[in-house]
Amino acid sequence: MLELTETQIMIRDMAARFVQDRYSIEKRREIVASPGGYDAGLWKELADLGLLGLLVSEENGGFGGGGVELMLMMNAIGSGLVVEPYLPVAVMAAQILDRAGHADLLGELIAGTALPVLAHFEPHAPTRPEAVEAKLQKAGENYRLSGAKSLVPFAAAASHYIVSCREGDSGALTLALVSAKGGGIQREDCVTLDGRRVSELAFDDVEVAANAILTLPEGQNAVECVTQIIDDAILGVCAEGVSIAWQMHEQTLDYVKQRNQFGVAIGSFQAIQHKMVEMYTEAQMAQSIVEYASSARDARTSETTVAISAAKIRVAKALKFVGQHAVQFHGGMGMTEELALAHYFRRASFLEHQFGTADQHFARFEAMGGFPAIAA
Incomplete structure (x- = not known):
């Protein structure tokens, strides 16, 4: 088990208390059904706790x-x-602005008053971070941006878009900061399987000021920056997925202890006990590899990338196995809106595919030679 510092324990407990005290499943249903898909008051509370600048x-x-x-x-x-x-x-957005030294917008983000989001993936390649075709052309002292972005999270509520694009004849990857309220942007909103808000964006000759082109530190380019930020996002959804797997296991364990059939709790049946142990094992293995990947993340080496892909493979497998058996043991009610488990299962199903499937990450894992001890 990962040993935490006192500060890390404080962060863990603070975040856990926030969720426990402020985020019931009923509150979540209310938020998901709201027009914006998030609660601005709760977002400000996260800012006041200092968690947006983590x-x-x-x-x-x-x-x-x-x-x-x-x-x-x-x-x-x-x-x-x-x-x-x-x-x-x-x-994602906070770390890009941090690297670019965009102090003003970053300060607003940390305070909870600005919502910049990264617009990177494109309709022709929604899971390939390197496949960027949006164009940024010089126009006098400023620039013009054209292109399309797919599945941009919370684009409808965003204050700014950080848009990845190819600059001029060189085709070098560049990051441009664009106001979400500016002209020339078409937006088509939709809701995902798990109730999140995403949008398709089209930029039609949008004017971009020269000082809105984000400048990264010397020695770092936009390709490296975006790749590392997406790896952090993958690690983030893996950590989220581990908690979801544990929640589905615990809710199912409670259920099989209470549900009676033939005069006894179904949890007393050996076949169900064995499956519950397998569900526990899958969740525990997922947790272990995510803890390893989180420890390897700060080094930013090839091992980091390998570990994050390994985590995504393991977490996707755990979410599928634990989720399917949890629903099966609950029966038809396992998919009903009233049961919390159904909401966890939907999110688990979405996370399996977000930022690449297990097969895609296995291909990346294999291409990079796997873990050194295994490769040797």
């Missing part, structure tokens, strides 16, 4: 957390099925 460097007003802190926060989010846009805003 991964932002200390010099830019944040906490300076790393992989373990990310894991602990996303564990809490998974346990309560929190729908507020923590991952796209506080994990």
Whole structure:
């Protein structure tokens, strides 16, 4: 088991208390049914707790957390099925703005008054981070942006889009900061299987000021930056998925102890006991590999990438196995809106595919040679 520092324990407990005290399944249903799909009041509470700056460097007003802190926060989010846009805003956008030194917008993000999101994946390749075709062309002193982005999280509520694009004739990957309220942007909103808000965006000759092109530190390019940010997002959904797997296991364990058939609890049947043990084992293995990946994250080496893909493979397998058996043991009621389990199962089904399937991550894992001890 991962040993935590006192500060990490404080973060874990703070996030857990927030979810326990403020985020019941009834509250979540209410938020999901609302027009915006998130609660601005709860978002401000996260800001007041300092959790929106968890991964932002200390010099830019944040906490300076790393992989373990990310894991602990996303564990809490998974346990309560929190729908507020923590991952796209506080994990992805915040770290890009931090690296680019965009102090003003970053300060607003940490305070909970701005909601910038990364618009990166495109309709022709929704799971390939390198496949960017959006164009940024020089136009006098400024630029013009054209292209399409797919499944942009919380784009309808966003204040800004960080848009990945190819600049001029060079085709170098560039990050442009665009106001979400500006002209030339078409948006088509939709709701995912698990109740989250995403949008398809089309940029039609949108004007971008020269000072809105994000400049990264010397020695780092946009490809490396985006790749690392997406890896952090993958680690985040893995940590969220571990908590969801545990929740589905615990809810099912409670149910089989109470549900009677033939005069006894169905949890006394050996076949169900064996499956419950397998569900526990899957969740525990997923937790172990995510703890390893979170510890390897801060080094930013090839081992980091391998570990994160290994985590995604293991978590996807756990979510599928635990989720399907949890629903099976509950019977038809396992898919009803009234039962909390159904909401966890929907989120689990979505996470299996978010940022790449298990097969896609196995291909990346294999291409990079796997873990050194295995490869040797």
